[in-house]
Amino acid sequence: MPDTTVKNIHRRQFLKLTGLSAGGLVLGANLPGWQPAWAAGLEKNSELNLFVSIDSDDTVSVVCHRSEMGQGIRTGLSQIVADELEADWQKVNVVQGLGDKRYGDQNTDGSRSVRRFYDTMRRMGASARTMLERAAAQRWEVPAGECRAENHFIVHTPSGRRLSFGELAEAAAGQPVPEEKDLRLKDSGQFKYIGKPVNTVDTPDMVVGRAQFGQDVAVDDMLIASIERAPVLGGKIIKLDDSAARKVKGVVAVEQLDGGAEPPLFKPLSGVAVLAYNTWTAQKGRKLLDITWSETGHSQHDSDAYLKELKQAVQEPGKTIINHGDVDTALAGASRSHSATYTVPYLAHAAMEPLAATAQVSEGACEVWACVQDPQSVQQNVASALGLKPEQVKVNVTLLGGAFGRKSKPDFVVEAALLARKIQRPVKVVWSREDDMRHDYYHAASAAHFQAGFNGDGKVESWLQRTAFPSISGTFQAGVDRPSNSELRLGLADMPFAIPNRRTETQRADYHTxxxxxxxxxNIQNAFGVCSFADELAYSVGRRPDEFLLELIGSDRHINPSQGDYKYDNYGEDLKKFPVDTARLKQVLRRVAAKADLNMRGDHEKNAGEGWGIAVHRSFLSYVGIASKVQVRDGQLKILEMHCAADVGLVVNPDRVRSQMEGAMIFGMSLALMGEIKMQNGAVVNSNFHDYPLLRMHQCPPLSVELIASEEPPAGVGEPGVPPVAPSITNAIFAASGQRISELPINKHLKIG
Structure with missing residues (x-):
């Protein structure tokens, strides 16, 4: 990320963007040259991206331009500012930023909110503190070096005189913003809030029911819309009989939505919306619709047959992406070899809060309220659909009741905007659980084939990996028929093993949803394949998995996976700041292996059908290891305990990081044990939690999380806990029973206790 610049900004501009009063010091941060890729061609981002203000009543307001979905970002970013500012946490107010390109990147995904803004927030806090100290020194006519901030006051050290932040705010606003070289940032030993558990700012409102999620929004005179959508990608309405729906008392209108464009982008699917005064009536009317849908090129898609095709495809040579050494010669000359193929089905997001968006359209303007991860994408897509400019679309971001990536796709917001324009009154589109399950942007079904060869000393000399899955790029670009390079760098092309001969290939995978x-x-399927295959290799030569993994990883070093045309982007970060560091991966491995008894193998009767499995993986710049203990008896699986060791760099709020890791373990268990979206005749078969189950409380084992202390820059937290979960469980199943599971979900092979 480029260096940041902090500026004093005009109060009126702050008021316009935040709706707050700004009677004192207001600072904005500049992020030069940083513009999201989708904004190319727009006018240059404003010089004002992030804001901090200190009012005369002592309130410190911090604008959070990211979306809060339980990860605690509204708290974490404010903690950073408050610490450098020496603010009293009880006087910190968090303001949710609207969708606005002047904030820079607002897309809350990729586990990057803290890592991208940690330095910026520290500099803003330090700048405000310095300006307050200088203002106090000027008032007291003493050297600024004699003044220091302490818990919302500026103290004159020699005399003990004190002035509150509020008393100095207006005078501080007249101070020049200090140059970055003049800022005095705290040493880590001086931190009051960074690295400390702090309760989330949203908890009190959540506890008493004041928190507003997307489903909670209510606007005067609004109607509720329930939409029947095309069951197959690309489907269109051939015939519609809505007479019965219109007769339902309380139904106000029935409107068609044109859709079915491919590539789908973030456009709505074809559908018929029933609008009523309440959700129950809208859904009742919807059930009475009689719709004939067109067939498409995806109408014969069958997920089971598709996985078999992918599994067969990866047995054949594919397109080489990265090649080191001579894999074919090494495999041909190997003293022994081993191969395996792994599959992962389509997966759904299944957040607890289904999608919801409310829109109101007037002449030359649209205002929306929605649980979205990327409000600027909402502006772009709604503006395009309505023929407006992005700045004419006001996006109010509510709290998100879970998201996991689904709520960064604003198709549901576009639906609300189009309907609001059609009927000229506010419309709230409510997705049911069934809608959410059947019209998702699914995680790709995948197959991966691995082959390895050993030399005479029992060391791995060659490694071939080949994968096939429909690319996310197909959502945005027609003709994409194999995984993209950007998807391979998520745990496959950046595999940190010291194997002299290794090759990564892709195979074709057509797009159907x-x-x-x-x-x-x-990382989900890549880690499952790599970590499972490494475990298979260890057992094939009679080695403990942890010792074998340490040998595969090799010496302590930094890795650059780029080769030739393949450029490794390292999650958008500089490899010098965030290297692929094998020492950190091995440390996580050792820590998590210490939690497990990896000698429990071979004698399954002696071990009473119990066993341990481990897996380690680097993703989103963090290093995470998982150790799972399971019991397999009479065809039934029970997970007995699960441990996580994580090196995520410097931790801002350890309570939130532990919660994220625990949530990732639970999320990963749901996917591994039971996650499978099935499609027949192009349509999703699943409809609710009875046929797409999530982990239940009685199925969740005791969880432990060890956060490894680190002075490295903050890295990703929300996602890196997920990938090692599935292979740790399947590796443990093998240790407990001798059964190697290579096709997820696990409930296809064992009953889940």
């Missing part, structure tokens, strides 16, 4: 990013994205 909307594919999107889901929590940890392609």
């Amino acid at each position: 909307r594919i999107g990013w889901l929590r940890s994205v392609s």
Whole structure:
């Protein structure tokens, strides 16, 4: 990320963007040259991206331009500012930013909110503190070096005189903003809030029911819309009989939505909306619709047959992406070899809060209220659909009741905007659980084939990996028929093993449904394959998995996976700041292996059908290891305990990081044990939690999380806990029973206790 610049900004501009009063010091931060890729061609981002203000009543307001979905970002970013500012946490107010390109990147995904803004927030806090100290020194006519901030006051050290932030705010606003070289940032030993558990700012409102999620929005005179959508990608309405729906008391209108364009982008699907005064009536009317849908090129798609095709495809040579050494010669000359193929089905996001968006359209303007991860994408897509400019679309971001990547796709907001324009009154589109399950942007079904060869000393000399899955790129570009390079760098092309001969290939995978990013994205299938195969290799030569993994990883070093045309983007960060560091991966491995008894193998009767499995993985610049203990008896699986060791760099709020890791473990267990979206005749079969189950409380084992202390820059937290979960469980199943599971979900092979 480029260096940041902090500026004193005009109070009126702050008021316009935040709706707050700004009677004192107001600072904005500049992020030069940083513009989201989708904004190319727009006018240059404003010089004002982030804001901090200190009012005369002592309130410190911090604008959070990211979306809060339980990860605690509204708290974490404010903690950073408050610490450098020396603010009293009880006097910090968090303001949710609207959708506005002047904030820079607002897309809350990719586990990057803290890592991208940690330095910026520290500099803003330090700048405000310095200006307050200088203002106090000027008032007291003493050297600024004799003044220091302390818990919302500026103290004159020699005399003990004190002035509150509020008393100095207006005078501080007249001070020049200090140059970055003049800022005095705290040493980590001086932190009051960074690295400390702080309760989330939203908890009190959540506890008493004041928190507003997308489903909670109510606007005067609004109607509720329930939409029947095309069951197959690209489907259109051939015939509609809505007479019965219109007769339902309380139904106000029935409106068609044109859709079915491919590539699907973030456009709505074809559909018929029933609008009524309440949700129950809208849904009742919808059930009475009689619709004939067109067939499309995806109408014969069958998920089971598709996975078989992918599994067969990866047995054949594919397109080489990265090649080191001579894999074919090494495999041909190997003293022994081993191969395996792994599959992962389509997966859904299944957030607790289904999608919801409210829109109101007037002449030359649209205002929306929605649970969205990327409000600027909402502006772009709604503006395009309505023929407006992005700045004519006001996006109010509510709290999100879970998201996992689904709520960064604003198709549901566009639906609300189009309907609001059609009927000229506010419309709230409410997705049911069934809608959410059947019209998702799914995680891709995938297959991966691995082959390895050993030399005479029992060391791995060659490694071939080949994968096939429909790319997320197909959502945005026609003709994409194999995984993209950007998806391979999520745990496959950046595999940190010291193997002299290794090759990564892709095979073709046609596109049949909307594919999107889901929590940890392609790391899900890539980690499942790599970590499972490494475990298979260890057992094939009679080695402990942890010792074998340490040998595969090799010496402590930094890795650059780029080769030739393949450029490794390192999650958008500089490899010098965030290197692929094998020492950190090995440390996580050792920590998590210490939690497990990896000698429990071989004698399954002696071990009473119990066993341990481990897996380690780097993703989103963090290093996470998982150790799972399971019991397999009479065809039934019970997970007995699960441990996580995580190196995520410097931790801002350890309570939130532990919660994120625990949530990732639960999320990962749901996917591994039971996650499977099935499609027949192009349509999703699943409809609710009875046929797409999530982990129940009685199925969740005791969880432990160890956060490894680190002075490295903050890295990703929300996603990196997910990828090692599935292979740790399947590796444990093998240790407990001798059964190697290579096709997820696990409930296809064992009953889940």
